Amino acid sequence: MTENSTPEYRLEMRGVVKTFPGVKALDNAQLKLRPGAVHALVGENGAGKSTLMKCMFGIYKMDAGEIYYDGKPVQITDPLNALKLGIAMVHQELQPIPERSVAENIYVGRYPMKKALGFIPMVDHGKMNGDTAALLKSVSMNFDPKQKLGALSVSQMQSVEIAKAVSADCRVLILDEPTSSLTAHEVESLFKIIRDLKAKGVSIVYISHKMDEILRISDEVTIMRDGQYIGTWPSTELTINTIITRMVGRELTQIYPKRRNLPGETVFEVNGFTSANPRSFKDVSFTLRKGEILGVGGLVGAQRTELMEGIFGIRSHAGGSVFYNGEEIRINRPQDAIRKHIALLTEDRRATGIFGVLSVADNVSVASLDQYLRFRVMLDDKKIAALVRDNINRLSIKTPSNKTLIQSLSGGNQQKVLFSRWLANDPEILILDEPTRGIDVGAKSEIYNIIAELAAQDKSIIMISSEMGELLGMSDRIMVMCGGRLTGIIEGADATQERIMELATQFM
Amino acid sequence: MQSAADTRRGGFSRVARLLSNNIIIVGIILLTVAVGIMRKNFFSEANFRNLLSNTAIRFIIAVGVSGCLITRGTDLSAGRVAGLSACLSAILLQRLDYVNRFYKGLPELPIVGVLGFVLLICAVIGAVNGAVVAYLKVPPFIATLGMQTLVYGICLVYTGAQPIGSLRADYAGLATGYIGTKMISYPLIIAIVVGMYMWFLYNKMRHGKYMYAIGGNESAAEVAGVNVGKSKVTIYMLAAILYGLCGFLLAAKSGGASVNTAQGYELEAIAGCTIGGVSVNGGVGRISGILIGVLVFELLKIALQFLGVKSEFTYVVQGVVIILAVALDIQKYLNKK
Numbered sequence: 001m002t003e004n005s006t007p008e009y010r011l012e013m014r015g016v017v018k019t020f021p022g023v024k025a026l027d028n029a030q031l032k033l034r035p036g037a038v039h040a041l042v043g044e045n046g047a048g049k050s051t052l053m054k055c056m057f058g059i060y061k062m063d064a065g066e067i068y069y070d071g072k073p074v075q076i077t078d079p080l081n082a083l084k085l086g087i088a089m090v091h092q093e094l095q096p097i098p099e100r101s102v103a104e105n106i107y108v109g110r111y112p113m114k115k116a117l118g119f120i121p122m123v124d125h126g127k128m129n130g131d132t133a134a135l136l137k138s139v140s141m142n143f144d145p146k147q148k149l150g151a152l153s154v155s156q157m158q159s160v161e162i163a164k165a166v167s168a169d170c171r172v173l174i175l176d177e178p179t180s181s182l183t184a185h186e187v188e189s190l191f192k193i194i195r196d197l198k199a200k201g202v203s204i205v206y207i208s209h210k211m212d213e214i215l216r217i218s219d220e221v222t223i224m225r226d227g228q229y230i231g232t233w234p235s236t237e238l239t240i241n242t243i244i245t246r247m248v249g250r251e252l253t254q255i256y257p258k259r260r261n262l263p264g265e266t267v268f269e270v271n272g273f274t275s276a277n278p279r280s281f282k283d284v285s286f287t288l289r290k291g292e293i294l295g296v297g298g299l300v301g302a303q304r305t306e307l308m309e310g311i312f313g314i315r316s317h318a319g320g321s322v323f324y325n326g327e328e329i330r331i332n333r334p335q336d337a338i339r340k341h342i343a344l345l346t347e348d349r350r351a352t353g354i355f356g357v358l359s360v361a362d363n364v365s366v367a368s369l370d371q372y373l374r375f376r377v378m379l380d381d382k383k384i385a386a387l388v389r390d391n392i393n394r395l396s397i398k399t400p401s402n403k404t405l406i407q408s409l410s411g412g413n414q415q416k417v418l419f420s421r422w423l424a425n426d427p428e429i430l431i432l433d434e435p436t437r438g439i440d441v442g443a444k445s446e447i448y449n450i451i452a453e454l455a456a457q458d459k460s461i462i463m464i465s466s467e468m469g470e471l472l473g474m475s476d477r478i479m480v481m482c483g484g485r486l487t488g489i490i491e492g493a494d495a496t497q498e499r500i501m502e503l504a505t506q507f508m
Numbered sequence: 509m510q511s512a513a514d515t516r517r518g519g520f521s522r523v524a525r526l527l528s529n530n531i532i533i534v535g536i537i538l539l540t541v542a543v544g545i546m547r548k549n550f551f552s553e554a555n556f557r558n559l560l561s562n563t564a565i566r567f568i569i570a571v572g573v574s575g576c577l578i579t580r581g582t583d584l585s586a587g588r589v590a591g592l593s594a595c596l597s598a599i600l601l602q603r604l605d606y607v608n609r610f611y612k613g614l615p616e617l618p619i620v621g622v623l624g625f626v627l628l629i630c631a632v633i634g635a636v637n638g639a640v641v642a643y644l645k646v647p648p649f650i651a652t653l654g655m656q657t658l659v660y661g662i663c664l665v666y667t668g669a670q671p672i673g674s675l676r677a678d679y680a681g682l683a684t685g686y687i688g689t690k691m692i693s694y695p696l697i698i699a700i701v702v703g704m705y706m707w708f709l710y711n712k713m714r715h716g717k718y719m720y721a722i723g724g725n726e727s728a729a730e731v732a733g734v735n736v737g738k739s740k741v742t743i744y745m746l747a748a749i750l751y752g753l754c755g756f757l758l759a760a761k762s763g764g765a766s767v768n769t770a771q772g773y774e775l776e777a778i779a780g781c782t783i784g785g786v787s788v789n790g791g792v793g794r795i796s797g798i799l800i801g802v803l804v805f806e807l808l809k810i811a812l813q814f815l816g817v818k819s820e821f822t823y824v825v826q827g828v829v830i831i832l833a834v835a836l837d838i839q840k841y842l843n844k845k
Contacts, residue, residue: 314731338733352731355724357791366721367732369714378712421732 009068010035010203011056011087011172016065018051018227020408025051027227029065033172033203038194040206040214040235043224043247044440049207052224053174056205057089058082086171090161090178098150103132105149106164135167139193153301158182162193173197174205177438179213183299184501191217209438211240223247248442255445256473257452263292263476267460268429270311273320281307281484284320288429288460293451295475295492296464297500303484304464305347308431312337312344324429338367340429343422347433347464349411353418356407360399361388363406363417368424391420395450412443419450430454431462436470448474468497483507529840532783532833533800536808543811550814557690559806561683564699565757567802569770570777570784571706572750574798575743577781578723580790581641581648583744585655586751587773589630592663593755594765596626597679598672606674610667619679627752633659634748638741656774663767673764683761695757702750707795719743724791772823775830780805782833789838805829 011033018026026048033039041049054060056067058076067074069085076082082089096105104111107128114124132145141159149157158178165173175194179187194204194217208214214221215235223230223246230246268288275281281303288294296304309315311322313331322329324340331337337344346352355363365372365384372380372387388402395416399409406414415435422430435451436444451474455461465471471478472495479489480503487503527534544550569586576583599610600622633655640651685694710716718739721729730736754773759765784801786793808829812822 312731334731335733335735344731346728346731352725352727355721355728355791357787357789358720358724362717362720366717366729366734369717373714379714379717381712 590755630752638744
């Protein structure tokens, strides 16, 4: 290799090293982006994809390594620097300003200015709104530029983020998990935007866990594992299986475990459950049997999460009843649900699951401390330590010690810690909201095994999932929601992707 | 395999990190040592005794505030609640033969009874703080700033801005009394008991675990079944009880009280906590750290005094140290990204 990069590449990262306390997140990682091509970056969670992108975008400082832009070495010290070079990033977690308008969100930090009375500098709102309207139209979206961003759905906000990147006339666009909250239809319009950008010569980095999408949209695929560069291949030479094999470094024969039990009698019943919010869930009724896995399908905005959080007492409901073992129970707050042995694994692990600055042990035990009181006041440290140790072994949680801060574990291990938090309470009903979101393939199959094992122990499970394969592969029955209403319940054996989509789009 | 050199380097970087994470503590200790060498009577027994009793009283108020800080709150009413407690205690425990007694016909009250009554009043104030923060969702900064002014106002009206003096000898003796040597004064013993109780509460009891959980991630705590509202009310109430205890001791120590007693103590307490490693980002903080933080802050004040810095200027230095401590704490958090 020559000293300077060949101009064949728009951007090249070489020998990137980034260390965080206790972990080497990137170890000699590399990436080469061609102009006008979509480059997929794949790897298990914790493989270092997002870290590498944050180095490229100047959010993190590399410990070692070089970046070449158009063949010339560059230093990217902060995001503003990256933006000036023409690098834009749409983050995995969106960072919008919900109280301001769509146009202001797009032009924040670089408002078009004008001079009032020839000398008072002020924001040119007319130009800003006009430009925004034109921009949104060019990427086939039509919202009012003056609309408050907070009034849009998550996927619409994401579209605005992409429009923002496009408006910056970027030459390199980083999309980090752009489709994780999009509907199939929205994915198509995103792909159309990506193809348009590609035609204009933009280099696109596409990070995703969704293999089918990667193979459809990308030209090249770079695979990473444990912070290291595994290799780059043209997409046409790859299949889902070859990607997964190279990602995990092992063959995955059977993702979904064989179920060992048949559901028994009904233990849990929800009747006419209606939210206090008129735009949320309405009149939902369903039953759950002992040892059953009830999948819950639907598109983003179907109010599945809201319904489950309503049942668990996090959100208020205006009507409807819940029966447990034939007896009506009233749940007004999470404590009520927990007392009835109901558990809820929430959708957003970081926002409502883990306590980042606390240890694995504290994270496991926090919901079951009542069981470990001595003389009613003191906590029995020995018993708690035993509980934590049992769970670490039982769910094979990979952690240096039980005193390790949970924030330093990978997503899959964090999720297993949250499972053990609830299992410590000996729940009979487990509501799992996207239990495998954002965790890598290897950990996913471990989570599936845990779920199947729980069902075999006669625990009843409600599993919200946006992954068709997961719904079809795990569920005894699948209930589908659309726009806050239940549109149907399908027996697992009769369920097909088409049938679920039909129900999920019934009111659209 | 790790070589010996690697291990040594690891040890060195650990020491370096420890020092840089505690740069304020290191700096103040160095300053103190320098002052001690320059000024002869710095290491005198009287000075040391003074340091211990000042630290004891401020430690009590700081562990009170720490619960609020750990749950990502704050309590700016601390100093004023302590002030009210000092005034009330002084009024109820004035000498019977003093001509200008606040309540002329008041009989001799039992000290423990007065303490209990004063702490009860403080508990009510704290519970109101907690309820406003937990249930009305008023940001703790605003809620307790309001309470600070409110309590100050009550205290002004109640005392008529008159200083209260001529305390009963048995009450004043609480501050000067000691066991064995003069070093081990009653306030020091009380502070040690408070510290031990709070350590136990934070580390061995459910309340403490819930407190750290709320500070670490409030929504997650709610989902995990923690009664967040009740916990917060308990935290603010307990904090106010400790301010009350501090005020009670302070009046005894200074032989009187006025509306300005314990002025600015809330900021000193917050400074002590943050210097001692209580994170304003929540979920982090240890009793031992708070003790070190308060002690170091007192050392700084004494060192400045010995250097002949005018007391007016010490406020400037204290303000700088507080901002610096929080800024460094935030930096630690940013570095983790």
